[in-house]
Every structure is written in C-alpha cells, then in structure tokens.
Amino acid sequence: MTKPVRHIMGLSGGKDSTALAVLLHKEIPEMEYFFCDTGKELQETYDYLEKIKARLGIKIKYLSPEKGFDHWLEVYDGYLPSPRSRWCTKQLKIIPLEKFIGDDEAVSYVGIRADENRDGYVSTKPNLKPVYPFKERGMLKADIIRLLEDHGLGLPDYYQWRSRSGCFFCFFQRKYEWVMLHEKHPDLFAEAVRYEQEHKDGRKYTWTDGETLLELLERKQEILESHERSIQRETQKAPNKPLSEVLSGVLDEEDDTLPCLMCHL
Numbered sequence: 001m002t003k004p005v006r007h008i009m010g011l012s013g014g015k016d017s018t019a020l021a022v023l024l025h026k027e028i029p030e031m032e033y034f035f036c037d038t039g040k041e042l043q044e045t046y047d048y049l050e051k052i053k054a055r056l057g058i059k060i061k062y063l064s065p066e067k068g069f070d071h072w073l074e075v076y077d078g079y080l081p082s083p084r085s086r087w088c089t090k091q092l093k094i095i096p097l098e099k100f101i102g103d104d105e106a107v108s109y110v111g112i113r114a115d116e117n118r119d120g121y122v123s124t125k126p127n128l129k130p131v132y133p134f135k136e137r138g139m140l141k142a143d144i145i146r147l148l149e150d151h152g153l154g155l156p157d158y159y160q161w162r163s164r165s166g167c168f169f170c171f172f173q174r175k176y177e178w179v180m181l182h183e184k185h186p187d188l189f190a191e192a193v194r195y196e197q198e199h200k201d202g203r204k205y206t207w208t209d210g211e212t213l214l215e216l217l218e219r220k221q222e223i224l225e226s227h228e229r230s231i232q233r234e235t236q237k238a239p240n241k242p243l244s245e246v247l248s249g250v251l252d253e254e255d256d257t258l259p260c261l262m263c264h265l
C-alpha cells in the first residue's frame, strides 16, 4: 500500500513561518510542524513556539541533530561557520530534516512572501516538493503582521532588537544586533566571544567581518548612535510604520545579505 503524502512545515520562531501556520492550520489539519533545534537558540524563540502551540492548538516536533554544534565545530577543525561555509545549517538543520522525512513523499510549505525575491531551502531530495502559499496568494508583509495580530500572537519578543530568528551567535546578525545581544543576554554574548577566542593553535576567527566581538563592543556607542539616526530617518519617512518594521528596514539597509532560509523565516 502506498503511504499518504506528508504535509510538513518548518517553524523557525520567526514571523513569516508563524503566519503561515496561522493561515494553514485549519486548512491542512494533517500538517506536521517541526522546529530544527540547534540547542543555540534564544529563550525568546522557545517561548514564542510555546505561544504558537497554545494559540493554534498544534503540536511542533523539535528536530535535534544527533551531535550538537560543539561536536561539529571540532569536526570542522575549529572553523566558525560563516556565510561562505554554512556547515551549521547542513549539520544542525538539513540533515535532521532529511532524516525526519526519510523516503516519504512530502509537500513542504514555505513562508516566503509575495514581496520577497528569494527561494527557501529546496531539498535535493526528489521526494520533497516545496510550495509557497504566500506567493501563490499574493500576500505581503502587512498581511503577515495582520494575521499574527488577529490571532493574538503578535511578534516574538526579540523583534524589539533583532529582526531574524536563529542561533544567538548567528553570523548573519548585524552590528546593532550584536550590541543588543550584549545588552539583553550578556551571558550569550560572552559565550559567542569564547567561541572566537578558543582556538588551540592561536588562529583567529570572528563572527562578524573585520573585527572581533570585543572590538565591536568598544564601538558600542558609535553603533547605537548611527542606528538611532537611521531609525529617526525611517520614522520621518513613514510615521505610521510599526516599530518592528522600521527596525527590520533599518537593519536590512545595514546589511541585506539573504540569511539562512532554514533559520530565518
């Protein structure tokens, strides 16, 4: 007997994937929701996932890699992951996801909006078919925010200072977000600094281009002031824009590199 096609959706703890769950949880009751848990996420992300479960009445399967980040860091000879070498995504997210799907035929629902020009993680596995409901329905950022508000979810708490979900040390963070990580979670910032410093043979790797986190922190005031100026400029242009949107617009201006799509949706 052929197995039924599975319907799967990855939640990252970010707004777009959450809004997609809001949109489809009644339409596709057999949907299997999953969260790729690197073990290096912010507590705010776990809290938001709990809120999603409670509000939508859904279950979320946490997919953890067999071996964690520290193991893989050793395997990769101490090289911190970077946009050019995203071994973290492969080892901590893609492989656990491919194990979860196995050889089953599955439709994967991806929360990329109609106003975005990017592709989600598209598995090379032929049994996994990605679909993009927001794109198909022409849904834009404002529609996504409205969906979240209408369902009492709002945005995750970290949106006040960071616009992307993912590991606390993610190298896709912008300078302002690093400064705010130090403000909000000094222990996690210190852990990220340790990862930069602990190389047995004295090699030097940094999470952010061109400077260590401690050097970046010395420029804290300058980074905060420049961010504040950008926020003011943006607010003057669109006084009614919600602060979270102003923040993400300003951060995208600083660095619009397309981040890890397995992690930041």
Ligand code: SF4
Binding pocket: 038, 081, 086, 088, 089, 092, 093, 165, 166, 167, 169, 170, 171, 172, 260, 263
């Ligand atoms: S969130 Fe960033 S650090 Fe974490 S797995 Fe994704 S790309 Fe890597």
